[in-house]
Amino acid sequence: MTEMTEKARIGAPSAAPVIDGFTEEGENLSPLNAGPVKAHSHGGGVGVPDSSRAGRLTSYKLADFAPLTGREEDWRFTPLKRLRGLHTDALTGAAPKIAVSGPNGSEAPAGITVETVGRDDARIGTAGIPEDRVAAAAWEAFAEATVITIPAELQAETGVIVSVNGHSKDPAAQHIVIVAEKFSKAVVVLDHKGSATLSQNVEVDVRDGADLTVVSVQEWDDDAVHASAQAARIGRDAKFKHVAVNLGGDLVRVTPASKFTQPGGEVEMYGLYFADAGQHLEQRLFVDHAVPNCKSRVLYKGALQGKGAHTVWVGDVLIRKEAEGTDTYEVNRNLVLTDGARADSVPNLEIETGLIEGAGHASATGRFDDEQLFYLMARGIPEDDARRLVVRGFLFEIIQQIKVPALEERLAAAVERELAAGNI
Amino acid sequence: MSTLEIKDLHVSIETEQGTKQILKGVSLTIQTGEIHAIMGPNGSGKSTLAATIAGHPRYTVDSGSITLDGEDVLEMSVDERARAGLFLAMQYPVEVPGVTMTNFLRTAKTALDGEAPSLRTWTKEVKEAMAHLRIDADFAQRNVNEGFSGGEKKRVEILQLELFKPKFAIMDETDSGLDVDALKVVSEGHNREFARGAMGTLLITHYTRILRYIKPDFVHVFVDGKIAEEGGPELADRLEEEGYDRFLAAAATGTVKA
Secondary structure, three states: HHHHHHHHHHHOOOOOOOOEEEEOOOOOOHHHHHHOOOOOOOOOOOOOOOOOOHHHHOOOOOOOOOOOOOOOOOHHHHHHHOOOOOOOOOOOOOEEEEEOOHHHOOOOOOOOEEEEEEEOOOOOOOOOOOHHHHHHHHHHHOOOEEEEEEEEEOOOOOOOEEEEEEEEEEEEEEEEEEEEEEEEEEEEEEEEEEEEEEEEEEEEEEEEOEEEEEEEEEEEOOOEEEEEEEEEEEEEOEEEEEEEEEEEEOEEEEEEEEEEOOOOEOOOOOOEOOOOOOOEEEHHHHHHEEOHHHEEEEEEEEEOOOOEEEEEEEEEEOOOOOOOOOEEEEEEEEEEOOOOOOOEEEEEEEOOOOOOOEEEEEEEEEEOOHHHHHHHOOOOOOOOHHHHHHHHHHHHHHHOOOOHHHHHHHHHHHHHHHHOOOOO | EEEEEEEEEEEEEOOOOOEEEEEEEEEEEEEOOOOOEEEEEOOOOOHHHHHHHHHOEEEEEEEEEEEEEOOHHHHHOOHHHHHOOEEOOOOOOEEEEEEHHHHHHHHHHHHHHOOOOOHHHOOOOOOHHHHHHOOHHHHHHHHOOOOOOOHHHHHHHHHHHHOOOOOOEEEEEOOOOOOOOHHHHHHHHHHHHHHHOEEEEEEEEEOOHHHHHOOOOEEEEEEEOEEEEEEEEHHHHHHHHHHHHHHHHHHHOOOOOO
16 A cells, blocks of 8 residues: 555656556646646736635735626625725725733733834735735735744743724725744734724734634624635744634625745634624635644634624635645534524635645534523523523634633623623 | 422324323332332333423323322413422433523522522532532533533432432433443442432333432333333343343233233
């Protein structure tokens, strides 16, 4: 068996296929898919826009992106009319104010630095490059960026809370860079509140051996519109955990991406969303396995209640040809609590090499599980309490991942309020 | 002393092929301090009886009655039945992600008793019961049944039996899928609670194996939705030797030969 595997490995890319159109990794369905993977492609695959996640247009220039029509693959679920001009207008409004502290207003952990820098700072552009028009608009428009640095080998005892408080409805741009230097360990919370029309780029540089958690909480006022591209670059043997919590706002669209740049990295991406009547909460994530022997796990859970509540989850995982030994699994679960709500769930797994540890995805959207309800009621728990217990249980699995007790309590309370408001 | 009385129970379910009758007239009376074993081949309606007593919504009672000390059980919701003292140890306990065992057990105990248990004695009680059933202490922080093996799930059902102290325990194939060691642990758990003298048991099983550890006073053989034969523990011994073939053949021809 070893011999066979070895032979297959050696023979894989260069040897002529035994059967025309087939390679070691299987069938090449179309010559259109056989083009080289482009590092900075402008345009989709070979003649087929968006045929692969690898082929998506990336650019720092707004002009490279065509005006949005709503028919684009990555905008097809988003109600553009409700973007309040983020995709059409100059983003000249005042950006939300940023304040950095520890939990509950305490001092930020010692050693953490917070800087406000100009556009020419070398750290800007290390982790992110816009992948859509709204992100590119923000990249062109921001005047200054906030850079938060966890110095090498610092083990932050408490969370770093980055409060982002919106106070204007004019379309605005914002840029935040988080750098976790070598062997540092920290939890950074981006805590969005108030009202805003905001396009935001967040770059996260997780350097070799670092262990960083970034929690992005969107608990905006009801009228807020927020698009946030959060791109992380994962170094050698680094660990990155990302938690997206979408609760408040009229339209929230978060696009977290994790790109492995060196072997040995581990990424966990979690998400929690709770959409009420009329709310549009969209989360599109991307895990880019570009190098060998990295591991990723994705779990997003959402609840919906009320007429017109709409959630979107799109999970793109790309295992490039080089990424042998990849181990990945992504899961999305939605719990629809009332009629009239809609949950879209699209897992996309692209695998360009067969030499991996494992790759899988799962998606399920359901009503209350009657069997769970029966089990709890059969233990004497009244129906209302049992339903609450199940919804809490469903969502708290994600909250349990945050590991900042003060924030966990606050979010648990926020979920309780959502539940109470819906009379579940 | 309590009495659970089932009279001429007819139960059906809705299937894609239409309504299917499963229980066709079952009568059974259990008193505190009695152990009744219900045995029978697959598909004979044993588990339907268990689920119907507990109030699973899938099952429709067409006629007949179930009463607990004269109270109409069929009029009660699922949670009311549990609070009235009925406990179903399930064949396939359900995973409830995100709800820890500790939270679940306390919530259920509070609902059953109508008041929260005293924290100190409750924690001690849970710990001791878990130790008796050889359940690792870290299970308390795990989510209900999530990732538990088949044997672990069954132990956790018996843990609840011991903690909730029902008037009647209905054990639905608790023995299936257990190795001998786990079967002993689970049986001992039941026997501890039974020995307190305040409980009656309806033990549903396909095999006679568990009856070596939980000794029945009465054995009822279920075939095709009815009780085909009743007797004492000796009937179980006979089933052990002969299997269900005698009853299945009889059901096919419509006669039962003794």
